[in-house]
Each structure stands twice: as C-alpha cells, then as structure tokens.
Amino acid sequence: MLDNNKLLVKVKKCLDEKRFNHSLSTAEMAQKLAEEYSYDTEKAYQAGLLHDICRGCSLSRLELWISESRWQLDIWEKQVPALIHSPASAARAEKEFGINDSELLEAVRYHSIGYDGMSRLTSIIFLADKIDSSRSYPGVESARKAAFRSLDEGLMKVCRNTIGYLLENDVLIHPNTLILRNSLLRRKEADE
C-alpha cells in the first residue's frame, strides 16, 4: 500500500482545490464509516482519496484512460459524460498510482452509480462521496445520520436523494442506482 502522505501529494496534483478538498473529506468520511463497520480504515481512506482523480480530465483524456485499461463503460455511462470519471479514475489509479487491490479499484469504479450487491468498501465509498462534510444539499444531514445507524439505511437515503435530484434535473438515471434502491427497499420490507 502507498504511504498516505505520498498519495495526498500525488492526488493533489490531479485536482483543483475544490475537488481536492472534496476528495479529502470523502476519504475522512470513508475512514469513519470503515471504523463504524469494522472495515480496513486505511484502505477506505485511500479509496476515498483516489475516487475522483479523473474528475477534472477532458472527455478525450477520460476516454483514453478507459481505452488503455481493462475497464469498460456500459451503455448508460456512454450516454452520460459526467459518469465516465469513475471508471477512468479506477483506470488511472491502477496505471499511474500502481494500485492493484481489486476491491479498492472496484470501489472507485462504481462510486457514482453503485450497484446491487456492492462490497462493504464499495458501499462505504458510494456513501462517503455523497455525504462528506463538503456537501450541503437538503437531506444530506439525515443521510449522514442514517449512514451511521446502518449501511443499508444510509444507502437508501442516498439513493433517494440522488434519484430525486436527477429526476428534478430531468436527466438520465443510471439503472444500477434504481436497482440498488429497489433491492434495499425489498430487504427493508423483508426485515419488518
């Protein structure tokens, strides 16, 4: 595993100040969630730091990162340029940062859209990206509290916020997030 200080310096070079601060607070939130849910806090912190390393890249650069990697875009991601930075960040983490931990890379790759059946780390990064201390949209505080009651409760709130936000903006919603939300709802109903 890379030394955290070296990683911070390298990640800082990839991002503007606002994005770097978001990545840092996502890493800190991921570390807290990992502690809460008995996961490797160091790995969660590093995944949080790396999750957006391609967020500032041009579309052509994003496509280049993907084309030179084993990662692929699905048919929905191909239609939403704002989603391409996630698989591209996984590709860059692997190639430029030398990360070879497949669980960490998968958490970076799926941090925007999630999917039903996510690992604990992927769930933590999906959540941390949306509830980190730099976010201030309506409903974020309630999602933060839910995330520390249970991972599923946090995921449910974050899916609801994300889907509502995308509907409000009349944009395409990736089906992974809809399927994740339906599955969480089913699990909740089965537990009641």
Ligand SMILES: Nc1ncnc2c1ncn2[C@@H]1O[C@H](COP(=O)(O)OP(=O)(O)OP(=O)(O)OP(=O)(O)OC[C@H]2O[C@@H](n3cnc4c(N)ncnc43)[C@H](O)[C@@H]2O)[C@@H](O)[C@H]1O
């Ligand atoms: N399932 C999906 N299908 C299709 N497109 C998707 C998607 N999930 C995310 N996207 C879009 O993909 C982009 C990247 O998303 P992410 O990968 O989740 O977030 P980001 O890089 O930190 O992006 P940014 O910070 O610029 O985005 P924003 O504040 O608008 O928002 C980032 C996130 O913060 C939350 N959020 C922000 N403002 C909100 C609001 N007013 N209400 C509720 N939730 C809000 C939402 O979860 C939102 O996705 C975003 O533009 C997002 O809209």
